Amino acid sequence: MSPFCASRRHSGAVLLAFVLALSCAPTLPAPQAADAERPAAPATPTEHPEHVASYTMRAKLDPALHTVHGEGTLTWKNVSHSPVRELWFHLYLNAFKNQSSNFMRAPIGGFRGAIVPTDWGTIDVKKLSWTDGATTHELWDAVELSRPDDPDETDARVPLPREIAPGETVTFAMVWDDKLPQVVERTGYDGSFHMVGQWFPKIAKIEDDGRFAHFPFHHLGEFYADFGAYDVTLDVPESFTLGATGPATESKVEGGRRVERHVQADVHDFAWTAWDGFQKRTETIAGVTVTALYPPGYDDLAERELATMRFALPHYGERYGAYPYTVLTLVHPPATVPEAGGMEYPTLITTGSPSWTPRGLLTPELVTIHEFGHQYFYGLFASDEVTWPFLDEGLNSYAEAEAMAKWRGAGSLMRMFDIELGDAEGHAFRGNMFSKDEKVAQPAYAFTTGTHYGALVYGRTSTILETMRRVHGDDAMRRALGTYAKRARFRHPRPDDLLGAIKDELGERAAETLRVALMEKGWVDYAVTSVASAPVRPPAGLFDRGGKRETVPADSGAKGTFEGWVLVTRRGTLSFPVEVELVFADGSRKREAWDGIAESVRLPFHGTSPLRAVLVDPDARILLDEDRTNDFATAPKASRAGAGRVLERATYWAGLALGAIAP
Amino acid sequence: MTDDLELRDLDRMRARGAVRAVLVVYLAELAWSLLAAWPIRVHASRSFGAHPDGDAVLFAPGARALLEWVGDDSGGVLVSALPVTVATLLVGALVMQLPLGALLLRLTHTRGGIPPRAGEGAAFARRAFMPLVAIALSSLVLEGAILGGGVAAAGALYDRLAPRGDARAVVYAMTAVVPFLLLVAAVGVTADLARAAVVVRERENLGNASALRTALRALRHAFSGMRRAWALAIGAWASRWAAGLALVVCGAVAAAYLGGKAGAALVALWVAHQIVLLGRTALRASWLARAARIVAP
Numbered sequence: 001m002s003p004f005c006a007s008r009r010h011s012g013a014v015l016l017a018f019v020l021a022l023s024c025a026p027t028l029p030a031p032q033a034a035d036a037e038r039p040a041a042p043a044t045p046t047e048h049p050e051h052v053a054s055y056t057m058r059a060k061l062d063p064a065l066h067t068v069h070g071e072g073t074l075t076w077k078n079v080s081h082s083p084v085r086e087l088w089f090h091l092y093l094n095a096f097k098n099q100s101s102n103f104m105r106a107p108i109g110g111f112r113g114a115i116v117p118t119d120w121g122t123i124d125v126k127k128l129s130w131t132d133g134a135t136t137h138e139l140w141d142a143v144e145l146s147r148p149d150d151p152d153e154t155d156a157r158v159p160l161p162r163e164i165a166p167g168e169t170v171t172f173a174m175v176w177d178d179k180l181p182q183v184v185e186r187t188g189y190d191g192s193f194h195m196v197g198q199w200f201p202k203i204a205k206i207e208d209d210g211r212f213a214h215f216p217f218h219h220l221g222e223f224y225a226d227f228g229a230y231d232v233t234l235d236v237p238e239s240f241t242l243g244a245t246g247p248a249t250e251s252k253v254e255g256g257r258r259v260e261r262h263v264q265a266d267v268h269d270f271a272w273t274a275w276d277g278f279q280k281r282t283e284t285i286a287g288v289t290v291t292a293l294y295p296p297g298y299d300d301l302a303e304r305e306l307a308t309m310r311f312a313l314p315h316y317g318e319r320y321g322a323y324p325y326t327v328l329t330l331v332h333p334p335a336t337v338p339e340a341g342g343m344e345y346p347t348l349i350t351t352g353s354p355s356w357t358p359r360g361l362l363t364p365e366l367v368t369i370h371e372f373g374h375q376y377f378y379g380l381f382a383s384d385e386v387t388w389p390f391l392d393e394g395l396n397s398y399a400e401a402e403a404m405a406k407w408r409g410a411g412s413l414m415r416m417f418d419i420e421l422g423d424a425e426g427h428a429f430r431g432n433m434f435s436k437d438e439k440v441a442q443p444a445y446a447f448t449t450g451t452h453y454g455a456l457v458y459g460r461t462s463t464i465l466e467t468m469r470r471v472h473g474d475d476a477m478r479r480a481l482g483t484y485a486k487r488a489r490f491r492h493p494r495p496d497d498l499l500g501a502i503k504d505e506l507g508e509r510a511a512e513t514l515r516v517a518l519m520e521k522g523w524v525d526y527a528v529t530s531v532a533s534a535p536v537r538p539p540a541g542l543f544d545r546g547g548k549r550e551t552v553p554a555d556s557g558a559k560g561t562f563e564g565w566v567l568v569t570r571r572g573t574l575s576f577p578v579e580v581e582l583v584f585a586d587g588s589r590k591r592e593a594w595d596g597i598a599e600s601v602r603l604p605f606h607g608t609s610p611l612r613a614v615l616v617d618p619d620a621r622i623l624l625d626e627d628r629t630n631d632f633a634t635a636p637k638a639s640r641a642g643a644g645r646v647l648e649r650a651t652y653w654a655g656l657a658l659g660a661i662a663p
Numbered sequence: 664m665t666d667d668l669e670l671r672d673l674d675r676m677r678a679r680g681a682v683r684a685v686l687v688v689y690l691a692e693l694a695w696s697l698l699a700a701w702p703i704r705v706h707a708s709r710s711f712g713a714h715p716d717g718d719a720v721l722f723a724p725g726a727r728a729l730l731e732w733v734g735d736d737s738g739g740v741l742v743s744a745l746p747v748t749v750a751t752l753l754v755g756a757l758v759m760q761l762p763l764g765a766l767l768l769r770l771t772h773t774r775g776g777i778p779p780r781a782g783e784g785a786a787f788a789r790r791a792f793m794p795l796v797a798i799a800l801s802s803l804v805l806e807g808a809i810l811g812g813g814v815a816a817a818g819a820l821y822d823r824l825a826p827r828g829d830a831r832a833v834v835y836a837m838t839a840v841v842p843f844l845l846l847v848a849a850v851g852v853t854a855d856l857a858r859a860a861v862v863v864r865e866r867e868n869l870g871n872a873s874a875l876r877t878a879l880r881a882l883r884h885a886f887s888g889m890r891r892a893w894a895l896a897i898g899a900w901a902s903r904w905a906a907g908l909a910l911v912v913c914g915a916v917a918a919a920y921l922g923g924k925a926g927a928a929l930v931a932l933w934v935a936h937q938i939v940l941l942g943r944t945a946l947r948a949s950w951l952a953r954a955a956r957i958v959a960p
């Protein structure tokens with residue numbers, strides 16, 4: 001999802017919340033403690049995942065009551081090594097049932113979703129049955145909807161009458177009723193607009209050891225699920241336009257109802273939208289049928305979003321592997337419900353930005369490319385978004401910034417008033433703000449505030465990887481993440497998979513740097529500590545030469561040569577190789593490379609011109625650098641370049657302002 | 664008051680006859696703008712002045728340094744320098760009534776074909792200062808209130824229309840602001856007529872009545888001028904306002920073309936931007952002369 005509504009304040013209250021939450025934050029397993037039971041990753045991308053949880057469902061929307069009646073079957077295979085004695089189901093819509101839900105209770109601000117719904121939402125499962133041979137078991141009769149110490153009803157436990165053995169496949173019949181909330185965070189209705197996500201009883205992902213990765217729906221957490229095939233028949237009023245995961249394989253209008261069947265294999269979720277206001281445009285891009293659904297008057301934005309996909313589909317295909325599905329639907333929600341925008345589901349993404357967004361402000365492109373990137377970092381890779389949010393949101397934010405810069409250059413976030421603002425630079429600004437507060441690699445629910453979550457998971461992960469890209473080069477980074485993408489496809493990767501790919505392609509030092517940056521709040525700040533520059537002179541003092549004692553004065557013998565040194569310090573726990581640029585009074589410049597491993601380096605120079613100034617990291621590769629204002633220095637007695645441009649512009653703008661208020 | 668200054672003939676009340684006074688106003692505004700801009704310059708110089716390329720780093724592609732300079736809410740320019748600049752500009756709005764007074768006298772009065780002396784301009788500016796401040800403050804407050812009303816009305820309209828999900832709701836809402844903007848313009852034009860009336864109608868009484876009473880009388884002249892010749896007044900003001908806007912656009916084009924470079928390009932940008940400001944001051948003087956002709960007896 002997109003963090004665009006995250007605020008950026010860093011207040012005392014935030015710090016206090018951080019300190020309080022730190023004491024109960026869960027600790028992560030050490031990254032080296034790889035799960036020995038996991039099979040080795042294949043060298044070539046997996047073409048299809050094993051289908052673990054497949055759903056055949058029928059859903060009927062009542063747009064006046066904002067309800068969905070659902071029924072269908074779940075075919076589930078125990079792919080773990082252990083027999084299973086119970087099942088866990090996510091009932092996400094119950095997060096919006098009341099203020100006792102885990103979602104609503106979270107004392108978390110600073111991110112999206114921080115509103116109380118004006119109309120609550122629920123999911124009521126009417127039936128979950130298992131016909132096992134000649135016996136039909138009504139499983140839902142024994143459901144445990146909540147725990148004694150926690151009234152949250154999003155994480156339901158269903159005991160089984162007998163064990164399901166490893167490798168066994170079983171089918172359950174389900175009937176349920178949804179009441180959609182007024183849009184909260186990602187899902188719900190507004191008027192006749194309906195965005196239907198997280199809407200069916202969804203079995204939790206089973207891990208190799210037979211444990212279900214189940215969790216209550218947390219305010220900052222997203223999802224985690226097994227792959228499967230979805231065959232879903234949607235039934236809405238005839239006047240409504242539908243958008244859904246997967247291609248429509250059947251479509252008919254009957255008795256005033258529009259009925260569409262959408263079928264998609266190799267995915268782990270299914271979302272749909274229905275609205276009688278949608279405009280529609282369809283275009284084939286790189287072999288994929290891309291459909292834009294958008295409110296009236298948004299034709300310009302729809303074109304901008306489609307243009308984004310014309311770049312993004314081939315670009316992501318080349319860097320992270322081919323997009324394997326035949327369809328992609330872009331849903332631009334109406335302006336009244338931006339909370340429904342900026343979200344990803346398999347083959348369906350929601351976009352955002354007001355219709356009047358100027359062309360120089362690239363938020364429509366950015367949100368589109370970000371959500372499309374999730375087709376990889378969430379969709380195809382399907383990492384655990386709750387435990388390792390940086391693996392989807394973080395890597396995806398890096399991919400977004402990389403793609404936007406490749407497509408739109410330095411002004412990839414904004415290009416206005418002769419300023420080119422980069423997306424990666426925006427991430428760095430946000431991501432470096434809280435670098436010492438919390439680590440990046442921690443579960444979503446462990447973050448103390450939504451602001452920290454947004455800044456660290458999205459901003460800092462992106463900044464760490466973009467720094468590595470700029471330091472190691474684009475080719476090396478493309479290889480590294482390409483390797484990760486190959487190994488991760490359909491395989492629910494973990495942090496070790498990322499570190500492994502970085503180690504294999506960029507080496508041990510890069511992998512260790514990444515590990516410290518993600519897991520140990522690693523940080524770095526290069527600084528020019530001191531500069532010396534003086535004419536070369538013979539040693540002064542008393543010298544006995546040819547039987548006579550000579551006095552050589554201190555200021556004698558300058559011959560137009562100069563020498564001196566600069567002292568550069570590396571602070572923090574990360575290190576990167578870095579360049580140091582020496583700028584001489586005659587205008588010439590010279591670069592020195594430093595491996596950046598030691599804590600400081602003294603770089604001597606000798607030449608025909610005195611040193612005027614020195615600059616660390618002249619190409620601004622180290623986006624992680626905490627303080628850019630100590631990356632340079634002017635030599636003592638040399639003239640500073642100053643701030644003439646700022647004075648010029650500030651004077652001009654002050655003149656215009658004065659003219660406006662003082663006639 | 665008694666002196667031998669007399670009103671110019673109406674067709675000789677022209678800005679082009681008062682080049683030196685226009686320059687004085689421009690230079691006063693330039694000096695105050697520099698004063699207002701100085702805290703920002705100091706902040707930029709302290710942060711990036713020692714960079715080999717100075718503050719060019721703020722204009723570098725990607726704008727990383729700019730983001731931090733502007734966005735750091737513990738020591739960035741927005742929190743540590745901009746408030747001083749804004750306060751300086753607000754004080755400047757009042758101080759600038761002094762050169763304005765001198766300009767008004769120079770535009771409208773003569774002594775047998777010879778312009779009033781600088782000392783006379785200064786003396787008039789001092790006496791007219793409080794009435795001009797009263798007019799400036801009241802018109803600014805009124806304009807602010809109208810703008811606020813316009814924004815509120817547009818917001819309310821948007822909230823009513825937006826649930827239909829139609830992008831045109833924004834267009835309708837923005838259109839709703841237009842009448843308010845026209846009203847603001849009308850207030851501004853009336854205030855300018857009142858300024859002119861202070862010099863062409865109330866000069867003789869300046870020492871005898873309170874500032875408020877003088878301002879009120881000048882406003883009454885302005886209202887009657889608007890009643891008499893509102894189309895003429897608004898047309899004359901609008902044409903110069905449009906020309907001023909065109910100058911600002913030229914300034915933006917110059918900035919885009921010259922960019923954030925140092926040396927000759929920076930000097931050229933200084934000159935281009937200052938020509939824009941001088942041109943706007945001249946257009947303003949031209950309009951004030953026209954306003955004086957409207958309210959003159």
Ligand SMILES: [Zn+2]
Pocket residue numbers: 001002003370371374393396
């Ligand atoms: Zn995202």
